[in-house]
Amino acid sequence: MSTLRVALVQLHGCPTKKENITNAITQIRLAKERGARLIILPECFNSPYSTAEFARNAEEIPRGETSVALARVAAETGVYLVGGTYPEREGTKLYNTCPVFGPKGELLCKYRKMHLFDIDIPGRCTFRESAALTAGDQLATFTIGSLKIGLGICWDKRFAELTACYRQLGCDMMIFPSAFDTYTGPLHWDLLGRARALDNQMFVALVSPARDETAGYVAYGYSLLSDPWGRVLCRAKEVQETVFADIDLKMCEEIKQQIPVLRQKRTDLYELKAKQ
Ligand SMILES: O=C(O)CCC(=O)C(=O)O
Numbered sequence: 001m002s003t004l005r006v007a008l009v010q011l012h013g014c015p016t017k018k019e020n021i022t023n024a025i026t027q028i029r030l031a032k033e034r035g036a037r038l039i040i041l042p043e044c045f046n047s048p049y050s051t052a053e054f055a056r057n058a059e060e061i062p063r064g065e066t067s068v069a070l071a072r073v074a075a076e077t078g079v080y081l082v083g084g085t086y087p088e089r090e091g092t093k094l095y096n097t098c099p100v101f102g103p104k105g106e107l108l109c110k111y112r113k114m115h116l117f118d119i120d121i122p123g124r125c126t127f128r129e130s131a132a133l134t135a136g137d138q139l140a141t142f143t144i145g146s147l148k149i150g151l152g153i154c155w156d157k158r159f160a161e162l163t164a165c166y167r168q169l170g171c172d173m174m175i176f177p178s179a180f181d182t183y184t185g186p187l188h189w190d191l192l193g194r195a196r197a198l199d200n201q202m203f204v205a206l207v208s209p210a211r212d213e214t215a216g217y218v219a220y221g222y223s224l225l226s227d228p229w230g231r232v233l234c235r236a237k238e239v240q241e242t243v244f245a246d247i248d249l250k251m252c253e254e255i256k257q258q259i260p261v262l263r264q265k266r267t268d269l270y271e272l273k274a275k276q
Pocket residue numbers: 043116117153154155156158178179180181184185188
C-alpha cells in the first residue's frame with residue numbers, strides 16, 4: 001500500500017440522534033463507493049454541540065446505539081472508520097469521545113478529549129465544556145498497515161505538545177474530529193491544521209460538521225487534510241459534503257530526509273516527555 005484514500009465526511013446536523021446516525025451511514029456508504037479506505041466523521045455528529053445536551057445523548061462506547069451502528073457499517077463496507085465524536089457515559093462521568101472501528105467492525109481504540117473547550121471571547125464565543133464533561137487522560141493510536149495514526153479532538157489541536165507526543169510515538173498522521181466556531185475558524189482553523197502538519201511532518205485531518213446558521217453552536221465547516229509540507233490536499237466548503245485525498249505514505253519519510261528538523265532537535269537542551 002503506497003497510497004491511502006481518505007474521506008472527510010462533513011455532516012449537517014439533523015433534528016434527532018437517529019437521523020444523524022442514518023445520515024452518517026448513508027455518507028459512509030457513498031464514501032466507500034468512491035474508494036475510501038479511511039473514513040472520518042466530525043465532532044459531536046450525533047447530537048447538538050451543547051453542554052445542556054451531552055447527558056441526554058450520552059451512551060456507553062462501544063455498547064450504545066451509535067457505536068453499534070458504526071461498527072456494523074464499518075464491517076459492511078470493510079473500511080477503517082473514525083467515528084467522529086459523541087458524548088460517552090461511563091458510570092457518573094461524561095466524556096467527549098472518538099471511537100475507531102476496524103474493517104471487521106471491531107473497536108480498535110477510543111480517545112477521550114484531553115483538553116476541554118473552555119473559551120470566553122465576550123460577544124463572540126463562550127463555551128464551557130468542563131461544566132459537563134470530564135477530560136480524558138490517555139493518548140490513542142491505531143495503525144493501517146505501516147501507517148500509525150494518532151487521535152485528538154478539536155481544541156486539542158491548539159496544544160502543540162500533544163501532537164508532538166504522538167510524533168514521538170511514531171505517528172505519521174493525526175486526526176482531529178472538530179467543530180470550530182465561526183469566529184476562531186477563519187483565523188485559526190487552517191493555520192493550526194497546517195502548523196501541526198508541518199512542525200511534526202505528518203498528515204493532519206480536521207473534520208467539522210457542516211455550517212448551520214440556525215444551530216445553537218454554529219460550526220465553521222471547511223474540513224481539510226494537510227500533507228506534511230503544510231499543503232492542503234482537500235478542503236470542504238460550508239455545506240454537507242465529503243472530500244477525498246489520496247495520501248502518499250512515502251511523503252513522511254521523504255520530508256524527514258529532506259528537511260531533517262526532527263533529527264536536529266537539541267534534546268541536550270530541551271525535551272518533551274509524554275507522562276504515560
Ligand atoms: O479551538 C477552538 O477555537 C474551537 C474548539 C472547539 O470548538 C472544540 O474543542 O470543540
